[in-house]
Amino acid sequence: MTDQAVGGGHLPPEVAGAPATTAPGPRAAAPRRDGAVARPAVPAAVPGAGAFAGRRRELKALHADIARAGLDTLSGRKGARSRVLLIAGRPGSGRTALAEELLRELAADHPDGVLRAGLTGPAGEPADTGATARELLSALGAGAPPGAPEDELTERLREALADRRALLFLDDAPGADQVEPLLPDAPDCLVVVVSQGPLTGITDVRPCALGGLDGVAGVAVLSRYAGPTRITVDPRTADSVVEECGGQPAALVLAGTWLAARPMSSVADLYQALHAVPVPPDLPTGARPLFRAFRLTHDALPPSAARMLRLLTLAPGGLVDAHTASALAGCSVAAADTTLGEFAALGLLRPSTTEDAENTEDTDLTEDAEPPGARTPDAAIGSPPDTTAFCPPDAAAFSPPDATAFSPPDAAAFSPPDAALYPPYRLPGCLAPLARELLVEHERPAEVQLARARMLERTVRLLQSCRAMAEPADSPARQRTAGLPRALRFGSRAAAAHWLRSRRGALLDAARIAVADGELDTLDRRLMAALTRTLLAHQGAEAAAPDLYTLHGLVLRVAERRELPRERAAALLNLGDLDGQAGRTEQALTRYRGALEAARSVKDPVATGRALESLGGAYTELGDWQRAADWYGRALELRLARGEGGDAARLHGRIGGALACAGRWDEALRAWRAAAGTHRRLGETAGQARATGELARVQEYAGRPEDALRTALEALDMARKAGDERLEAALQLRIAETLDRLGDPAAARLHRAAGERLLGDYEE
Incomplete structure (x- = not known):
């Protein structure tokens, strides 16, 4: 990941001479349970904003x-x-x-x-x-x-x-x-x-x-976040703070926001606090300034907020929103949303640009959306709520007895009306390793695993809600989502699709992490199933194919690790289909053979039949007609034994097609006659007409034009009874070609004209 949000040194608009952006006004101070009144926070600068x-x-x-x-252009080229x-x-x-x-x-x-x-x-x-x-x-x-x-x-x-x-x-x-x-x-x-x-x-x-910023630029960054007054009053100490931070913009941002949250503290207090942070003796000198600034900020957080910050390192893909933070920390979505905004104001998070890159109509994603500009990611981080979380008068105020500081009474008024509208953030890449060290230091493995489980469960629920929005409004799935909490609902299909696109990478990463972990396979299987269905519902099979390939591969890993033959067979079949579509037929054959073995080991007839038929299709693609017909024949035996007439008719036809390509005319004719007979017994007149038409084609290839003409006329009569005009047109044109070969051009012209007329009517 990157350190974009806290790097380079950015001046506020007012310092650069540009008009300042107006931030929402602070809310009234929220009373704490201990009777004290929360001191309003000093509005912190938005990391990354300004000149x-x-x-x-x-x-x-x-x-x-x-x-x-x-070196390669010295010649002028x-x-x-x-x-x-x-x-x-x-x-x-x-x-x-x-x-x-x-x-x-x-x-x-x-x-x-x-x-x-x-x-x-x-x-x-x-x-x-x-x-x-x-x-x-x-x-x-x-x-x-x-x-x-x-x-x-x-x-x-x-x-x-x-x-x-x-x-x-x-x-x-x-x-x-x-x-x-x-x-x-x-x-x-x-x-x-x-x-x-x-x-x-x-x-x-x-x-x-790059090294550190020079003194002037470093002081400018510090002033940008802490405000110019205290920096101007004590410029020498400000220079010392810049030196203590090594001129590193990330450390200066954290130091500046720490000072901004304490209006009663001086620059000298900041310098002393930074200098007092203990540093491991083996830490490289260049890494010490950022270590000190981050530890200073982390240790000043309330325990619940500090724990949330540490747990954010578990967020898949590094993408954090209120739902992820809420599930990881075990708090309400509104409280998590407020806390993330405060973290961003402190320079601990930066707004994600994922949604900005989406080419969607973000101004009206929900049916009951707020007016444009009522809530945006910039507004969420530009002016932190007036709580004691980041501006206590003393150290005691940094440890409130409960999470009141992170969920003020009026937080509901600021909650987004849709799950897709919670702004996403990222933990800067320069801070992520430091936060991970604290996670290992402070959190027990069992608590970390529980946090991951909560996050996966929340993600599954969001995916189910997202998928439901792709269905009609009166569908049972949509009706079930109406009973979900407001934070888990999407206002429209567009909002759900937008959320899926913007979180796609993080969702795939969540599945990868859970599979690699190996301790949450049950939840991970649910996540992958929900994600697969949701991608198909919103994107379709073709657009979602690359992501589905990844997901089926992950399912295969879990199935092999847990010795789940049915899941293994299903994953191999799906991967084989995608390999075949991409032209990797040999690789698809290997997948299908593995699927057949897994399906037979648990006597799963559905997967066995699909694997047999898929093997036949793969050999057809390779032009190995004899093996294709053989595998189709094995699949046919299974379908007949199970009484699946429709599938049996289809397989008769595939066998006939493979044998015809191999030049085995008599066997091909028997297969197509069997296909037509099966369709007749099932009462499928259109299917019988198609099979009979193919029978006529094979007769013509076999050098029997008279038989082919007679059979094609029978198929034409069936097609008329079935009302299939497209098939009727194709048969008319085929009859015309046969009549030309038999030396009857007049009759051929009549049939050709009828076929072309039917095609014109069909296209209209």
């Missing part, structure tokens, strides 16, 4: 690097690959903020826009390169088949960018191995990479190493 401060020298150097000729700019620095040094400012300044010269990807996961692990390439392809509107290997995905990405003039921003790259496969062969594109170290192995990389 960019500092780093002007680095920006100038980056622009110069772009203009400078590279363009290079074959994109130019790569590297912004290197310690997490918390403002790497991402500098990159974003550079991208903003370069955007006008790159009409194809900016593509962004984070190359480190929320737990600090390298992101999957194939998944990153797929997401970038999706952003470009260029798809890729489900289950495609990493090499194919990265190759498609390079092809999609070949003729574009775009900016590619790769944030928090662990190393060159994650960057190099994504570099486009497009000299008009520019790649900006943020990393902690060099990108050894990638040629002609232009590095820009």
Whole structure:
């Protein structure tokens, strides 16, 4: 993840000379149970807002690097690959903020826009390169088949960018191995990479190493969050605070918001508090400023808020909203929403840009939505509620006896009317490792597991509610959702679809985490089933195929670990179908054989029949007609034994088609006659007509045109009785071709005219 929210140094609008954004006014102070009155909080600055401060020298150097000729352009010709700019620095040094400012300044010269990807996961692990390439392809509107290997995905990405003039921003790259496969062969594109170290192995990389901010810029950042008055009164101590924070923007933001929450404290108090934070002796010197600032902020939180902050590191995909925080901490959604807003005001969270990237009509997502602007993510974090949570007169006020400080009496008035409207946040990447250390230090494993279970259960309920919104208003599923709490309901199908799109990555990550954990397989199976159904309901099978491939793979892992043959067979069948659709027929065959073995081990006739028929279809795709007919025959035996006439008729036809392709005419004719007879016994006149028409086709291929004509006329009469005009038209045209071969052009013209007339009527 990134440190975008707290990096780079940002000045408030009033300091930059721009008009300040008006924040909602504070609510009346809420009385506490101990009889005291909560002191109104000092409105904190929104992290990331305002003008960019500092780093002007680095920006100038980056622009110069772009203009400078590279090693492969000294001859005056363009290079074959994109130019790569590297912004290197310690997490918390403002790497991402500098990159974003550079991208903003370069955007006008790159009409194809900016593509962004984070190359480190929320737990600090390298992101999957194939998944990153797929997401970038999706952003470009260029798809890729489900289950495609990493090499194919990265190759498609390079092809999609070949003729574009775009900016590619790769944030928090662990190393060159994650960057190099994504570099486009497009000299008009520019790649900006943020990393902690060099990108050894990638040629002609232009590095820009970041240290701490200079004193003036550091004081400006501190003043931006703490307010200018106390900084102006004691400028020398302010310089000492900047030095204590190592000039790191992330540490300065936390220090500034800590001071802003204490109007009675001085800059000297802040300096002493930072200096008093104990530091582990083995901690590197460069990591100590951020460690001190984060521990100072965390230790000043009320116990319930501090615990919530630690548990937020469990959020899937690093995406946090009120529902996730509520489930993890075991509190109400309204209280969690308030607390997240306060965390954002303290610089502990940043608003997620996930929803901003969605091309949806966000102004009216619910049928009973508030007016536009009544509640937005910016408003939620711009002015924290007037509670004792972050502005106590002394240390005692930081430990209220209950959670009243985080759920004031009028919190309900500020609750969003729809589950899709709770603003999402992210824990900055520079703070996530520090919070994870505290989680291990303070929380018992059993409590962590319980928090995860609550989160998965809440997610399943939200998915069920989201899926119900894709059904008609009078459906039983929609009626059941009407009885859910308001926070779990969606106001419209558009709102539910918007929530699913914006949380899609986090939902998939939740399933991956639970599968890897291995202790919550029951809940995880429910989550994957609910997510699969919801994706199908809102996106359809084709659009959801890549995500479904991932989910079926996770189901297979759980089924194999728990020795669940039925689930294993179902997962293998689904994966085989997706492999077959993507053209990986050999891989599909392996899946189908495994599914057949699993289904037979528990005598599951449904899965066995589907596996047998799928094997026949795979061999048909490969052109191995004999094996296809053999597997279809085995599936037919099972269908006949179970008395499934409709499926048996279909399989008779598939056997006939495979045998006809193999040139075994007599056997093919017997199969099609059996198919027509089965349809006749079932009373399916249209099916009988189609099978009889195919019988006529095989007779013609076998060199029996007279028999083919007679049989086709019988099929035509059946099609008329069934009222199937399209089939009737096809049969008329086929009869016309047969008559031409038999030397009767006049009759052929009559049948051809009738067929063309029927086709015209059908198309109209």
